Amino acid sequence: MPEILKAPLVLEFPFTRSLGPVQSAFLTGLRERVVLGVKTGDGRTLVPPVEYDPVTAEEIRDLVEVASTGTVTTWAWNHEPRRGQPLDTPFAWVLVRLDGADTALLHALDAPGPDAVRTGMRVRVRWAEERAGAITDIACFEPYDGDETRQTSGRSGEFENMATGIVAPARLDYVYSPGRAQTDYIHALSEQRTVGERCPSCRKVYVPPRGACPTCGVATAEHVEVGPRGTVTTFCIVNIKAKNLDIEVPYVYAHIALDGADLALHGRIGGIPYDQVRMGLRVEAVWSEGGRYPDHYRPTGEPDADYDAYKELL
Amino acid sequence: MSKEPVAVVGIGQTKHVAARRDVSIAGLVREAAQRALDDAELTWADIDAVVIGKAPDFFEGVMMPELYLADALGAVGKPMLRVHTAGSVGGSTALVAANLVAARVHGTVLTLAFEKQSESNAMWGLSLPIPFQQPLLAGAGGFFAPHVRAYMRRTGAPDTVGSLVAYKDRRNALKNPYAHLHEHDITLEKVQASPMLWDPIRYSETCPSSDGACAMVLTDRAGAARAPRPAAWMHGGAMRSEPTLFAGKDCVSPQAGKDCAADVYRQAGIADPRRDIDAVEMYVPFSWYEPMWLENLGFADEGEGWKLTESGVTELDGDLPVNMSGGVLSTNPIGASGMIRFAEAALQVRGQAGEHQVEGARRVLGHAYGGGSQFFSMWLVGSEPPAS
Numbered sequence: 001m002p003e004i005l006k007a008p009l010v011l012e013f014p015f016t017r018s019l020g021p022v023q024s025a026f027l028t029g030l031r032e033r034v035v036l037g038v039k040t041g042d043g044r045t046l047v048p049p050v051e052y053d054p055v056t057a058e059e060i061r062d063l064v065e066v067a068s069t070g071t072v073t074t075w076a077w078n079h080e081p082r083r084g085q086p087l088d089t090p091f092a093w094v095l096v097r098l099d100g101a102d103t104a105l106l107h108a109l110d111a112p113g114p115d116a117v118r119t120g121m122r123v124r125v126r127w128a129e130e131r132a133g134a135i136t137d138i139a140c141f142e143p144y145d146g147d148e149t150r151q152t153s154g155r156s157g158e159f160e161n162m163a164t165g166i167v168a169p170a171r172l173d174y175v176y177s178p179g180r181a182q183t184d185y186i187h188a189l190s191e192q193r194t195v196g197e198r199c200p201s202c203r204k205v206y207v208p209p210r211g212a213c214p215t216c217g218v219a220t221a222e223h224v225e226v227g228p229r230g231t232v233t234t235f236c237i238v239n240i241k242a243k244n245l246d247i248e249v250p251y252v253y254a255h256i257a258l259d260g261a262d263l264a265l266h267g268r269i270g271g272i273p274y275d276q277v278r279m280g281l282r283v284e285a286v287w288s289e290g291g292r293y294p295d296h297y298r299p300t301g302e303p304d305a306d307y308d309a310y311k312e313l314l
Numbered sequence: 315m316s317k318e319p320v321a322v323v324g325i326g327q328t329k330h331v332a333a334r335r336d337v338s339i340a341g342l343v344r345e346a347a348q349r350a351l352d353d354a355e356l357t358w359a360d361i362d363a364v365v366i367g368k369a370p371d372f373f374e375g376v377m378m379p380e381l382y383l384a385d386a387l388g389a390v391g392k393p394m395l396r397v398h399t400a401g402s403v404g405g406s407t408a409l410v411a412a413n414l415v416a417a418r419v420h421g422t423v424l425t426l427a428f429e430k431q432s433e434s435n436a437m438w439g440l441s442l443p444i445p446f447q448q449p450l451l452a453g454a455g456g457f458f459a460p461h462v463r464a465y466m467r468r469t470g471a472p473d474t475v476g477s478l479v480a481y482k483d484r485r486n487a488l489k490n491p492y493a494h495l496h497e498h499d500i501t502l503e504k505v506q507a508s509p510m511l512w513d514p515i516r517y518s519e520t521c522p523s524s525d526g527a528c529a530m531v532l533t534d535r536a537g538a539a540r541a542p543r544p545a546a547w548m549h550g551g552a553m554r555s556e557p558t559l560f561a562g563k564d565c566v567s568p569q570a571g572k573d574c575a576a577d578v579y580r581q582a583g584i585a586d587p588r589r590d591i592d593a594v595e596m597y598v599p600f601s602w603y604e605p606m607w608l609e610n611l612g613f614a615d616e617g618e619g620w621k622l623t624e625s626g627v628t629e630l631d632g633d634l635p636v637n638m639s640g641g642v643l644s645t646n647p648i649g650a651s652g653m654i655r656f657a658e659a660a661l662q663v664r665g666q667a668g669e670h671q672v673e674g675a676r677r678v679l680g681h682a683y684g685g686g687s688q689f690f691s692m693w694l695v696g697s698e699p700p701a702s
Contacts (some may be wrong), residue, residue, distance in 0.1 A: 007445035016433045020338030050385055051340050057358035057388030059344075155684075164335065176445050186446055204561035214557040234467070236459030237513035238452050245449060253452045255460050262561035266448070279467055294450045298684060307467070314464040 005183045015168045021049045024164055025063050025157035030137035034155045035129050037101050038065045047101035050082035063157035066100035068125040069144055073097050074103045084171075086140050092117045096141055108140040109179035116143070133163030181211035184223070193286050196223040196261055204262040230297070231305040232281040233314045237274055251265040252277045256297055257313040264313050271298030280304035315396035315521050322660040323547035324354025324531030329493040330645040333432035334525040335632050339379065340373070340386035342640035345526035348389055350424065354531040355542045358388030359530070367407030367427040368649030369684075387424065391407040399553075401597070401684030402426060404528065404652025405691030409551045411532050412693070416548075421534050428527035429647035448581040452512060455600065457686070459512035461565045466514065468566060468568065471605060471620035473514060477505045478623055479601035480519045480643055486630055487640025487668030494524045494645040519601035526647035526655045528571035535699070536587040546660035549677065549700045551693040558686035565687060571610040574690040578679070579612070583701075587612045587679070591694070593635040593672045596656040596681040597651060599642045604628065608636070611692075617622040624640045630670060632653055638662065638670045654680030656693055 006129045014274060017139050019027060022038060026049050029104040039062040045052075065142040075094045081087055086108035092241035093105035094117070110126065111237035112139030131137035178186070185208045188195035196207035197220035204213065212219050235254035236250045241247075252274050269277050270286065285294035326349025328334070331395035334342055341368070351357065355682040364387050366380055387394070404427035406413040427455040452459070453470035455461060466473065470673035481502045487493035488500075500599040508518035556563070575587070584590045596607045613634060622628055628636035637643070642651050659680035660668040674679075677696045683689060 005446055009440060009445055013434075018335045018338055018430075018433065020341040021337075022405070023338060049339065052344065052385040054385045054387075054390050057385065057390070085456060178446050180443075182446065201563070206561065214560040215562070234451065234464040236456055236515070237510070238456055239509065239513065240453075240511050242456075244455055253456050253460070253512075255563040263559060263563070292446070311468075312562065314461075 003178055004180055006153055006175055006177045006188060008173070010171065010173050012171040013168060015165050017202055019166065020051055020063065022063070023307045024162050025049075025159070027133045027135070027137070027166065028159045028161075028163045029065075030135070031131045031133040031163065032155070032159055033068070033131070034153065035068055035098060035125070036155070036157055037066045037068050037098075039073045044102040045100060046103045056260035065072055065153060066098045066101075068098065069094045070098035070101070070123060070147070071226055072109065072117070072119055072121045072123055074119055075117050077111065077117065084169075086136070091279065094123070094141060096123055107138055110140045110142050119270050123260065127187050130259055134166055146276055176286070178210055181209040181220070183201060185209055185290065188225075189292060192285070193225055193257055194227045194285070195223050195225050196218060198224050199247065203262060206263065207258060207261040207265055224260060226260035226286065229282060229284045229300055229302075230256045230261070231310045231313075232277065232279060232283055233257050233264050233270065235269065235277055237277075243268055250274045254297070255314065262313070268296040272298035278304065280310065282305060318534045319417045319538075319701075320412045320415045320548040320666060321533050321535070321541070321665070321697065322530050322548070323533050323538055323543070323545050324350040324352075324356065325529070325657045325661055325666075326350030326353060327492050327525045327528040327650075327654060327657065329492050330524045330526035331646055332494070332522070332524065334430065335432070339428070339430055340383055340480070341412035341428060343383055343426055343526065343527045343529075344386045346428070346529040347424060347426055350529035350531050351630055352591040353543065354533075355540055356422070356531060361388060361392065361424045363393040363396065363414060363423045364389040365395055365407055365411040365414070365423060365425045367399075367403040367653070369403060369429055370398070370400060371432075372499035372629070383486050383640050387426065393408075393420075398690040399684055399691070401599075401648055402652050402682040402689040402691045403684060404651070404654065405656055405680065405682030406553055406658045406689070408532075408653055409553060409691055409693060411530075412548055412551055415532050418534070418577050422537050423532045424529060425532060425653070426527060426529040427650040427653040429649035430525045431523045431647060432525050455512040458600050459515045461687075462600065464562055465566045465602060465606050469605075469617040469620060474506070475512070475620045476518070476519045476607055477502060479598065479604040481505045481560065481599070482629055483601070483641040484539065486670055487644035488636055489630075490639050490644075491668070492645070493640040494522050495525070503624040515600050515602070521599040521642045522644070524645055524647040526645065527649050528650045528657050530653070530657055530660065541667070544664045546663045546695040546697070549583075549694045549696045550578040552581070553689070553691045554576035555690070556688050558612050558688050566606060567610045567616070568687045568690070570610070571607070572612070573692045574692050575611045578692050582677070584677075584694065587590050588614070588634065591634070591677050591679050592675045593638060593662055594679045594681065595637055595639060595641070595655045595662075596679070596685050597642055597655055598637060599646065600644060604636055606653065607681065611679070617644045618680040630672070635672050638667060638672060639669075652684070652691060655682050659693065659695050663695050665697070
């Protein structure tokens, strides 16, 4: 049995976020080296601030400045910083209750080792050199021995050039395996053969195979070679270029039921003007050098299939 | 013990637009929720539980929005849960909330669905490149267009039917202040002259990409008795699922859709949907899905749905108005789209649909579907409480 295929898969996307009034003030404040909290109905100050009172659910907009010094309320040592984290040397994740705040803010503490960190220790903000209106405007926290609380400037959230949005890159990084059935299918394709699997219960042949029948819920194992010819069951003419696809438009994207298969797979039709493709057209795969999949399907020259012969396979 | 009757006593939505850059996601959902509370003349304290929905996570990049939104939706100290059924989610979310009331778990439930498409990329979310797999050769429209062609072949429908749907829905949207697209200069000729994207689907026959939220307050009989405005009563609600692709799947008229509708009609005592239902708000992201769903939902025999569209039956002043709000073709914040259908059905039987009100609408169906036509959710609401 061939080894099951595996490959790295990275999904990433730069999501944008509109900030709304409260986060806008908070992040603009960081740019100006001011930390803002918000007052709740019961008189507490939340840092970071939120838009709605967690007790009463009322909208809250009363922004107040707190100090850039504070106290660690709890922490965890990070032995191996990963990409995108605030520091590239080992550091402590800390919750810091800033002086004047009633809640704690999550951030990084630059410390030589876990022995130098304790709950209750005093810390202060280390501002980033370049600040843009983002949580990273706080580079990290650092231990602070001074006993005075820095005077705040009394800022209330009004600034020039308010930050209105951030970009939040999301990234998932993992190893993808298509599993046993797809691996068999892909290996057969490398020999230019299309091999599906038959359900032992309903006898339907699945191409590509999934290792189980989605209707009967039983494992499939019996290999069945299908094709190489098939029938266009339905299609559309694509007139807009898709991203990441180097295909000249217009082209025909079709559902193709290979002979012997019980559901259609998808492919491009070539070797015929796009406006002459029709339902029932008989086609066969055309392979390109080194391609994992057929490059496209072309007419075989056979008479068109009768509608009744494929109408269940649309 | 019989189920508790479920009433819709509050409805709120945002003005749907391409981009709401002035609000956070919290601010967006809050706006719809506050309007629903105002409609019901209730406060946050009157809500016993919150049920929210949105389309798949990676569209928005927020893994668990229900955590971040708990305070914006007044859910602190209350049960809050999130429903997840692709494009049908707005409908399923409302039904999960309704079932909590019907089962007498909670008296009054806030349900809400949202999407901020401007801050994400749904097309990217739908077409992740997976190792070893052949890339999808066409976008979302390309996925659905072959099914439309199959419908046309099966029924012999003339190729103008899709444009009639788009023209109707966009005109209906002009009467709905919350609709995203307000194309004041729309003409049938313009719809038909629009570029063909995925032949047989034209640009004008596709839905827009919207930011928006929709919320409803659902309550029990006692809650309805206290409500300041007429309630919409749930007479039936159901969900059905099937795999995206399987041998024998009918992509034109999926079995799960037929079964879902049949269940709703059985609960509501509907013998003949065409006769017994006054209007339908259905999920039509591409115009041809109107005649397709008319058949799937039993309003027309197989092969006959397009005739209702062509003869004007589905116009706002027709015998069976469809998509009075302007539909998904005029407004599509994906996660909210299903709930907007359900809410429009409720607005109609409450007599509160404004300029797009169907006179005398007493029983209206709301419909949503999602994934590769694999998740279905529907409810039938009426102006009178269900006979118990």
